[in-house]
Amino acid sequence: MNATFNPAIAARVARDTYRPGTVFFEDMSLQTPAAETPHTAQKSFDFTGVDAAALNQKLLDIAQRNANFAFAFARRLAGATSLIDIVQLQAAFWHAQFRAFAAQAEEVRALSSDLAADVAERSTQIWPAA
Secondary structure, eight states: OOOOOOHHHHHHHHHHHHHHHHHHHHHHHHHSOTTTHHHHHHHHHHHHHHHHHHHHHHHHHHHHHHHHHHHHHHHHHHTOOSHHHHHHHHHHHHHHHHHHHHHHHHHHHHHHHHHHHHHHHHHHHHSOOO
16 A cells, blocks of 8 residues: 555545535525624633633642641651551551542532533523524
């Protein structure tokens, strides 16, 4: 198989790819006035950015709590005086981490669900059903 570049084939592929895209956007411009399209897109990006920031903030808060908990565990572990203390601290740490993980997963699930509902509601306001 020859892997050389063929300009004729590349041009045909570009044309075949371009045509469906132009038809799609022409159809879209018939459905939404062109003057409203940039404003509508900007509103949807603004809403998405706010939602993404809220989710990112929640994840950062969770990461901070986990880091604080890990450092507290390390301080307690450094003060352990016997192997039994170390094993007990480790078991308590893992037990608490699993409980925290379950709670954090629920927090993220609840926030994601709320954000999805908000996006669905706002999208119906931005793009009313035809």
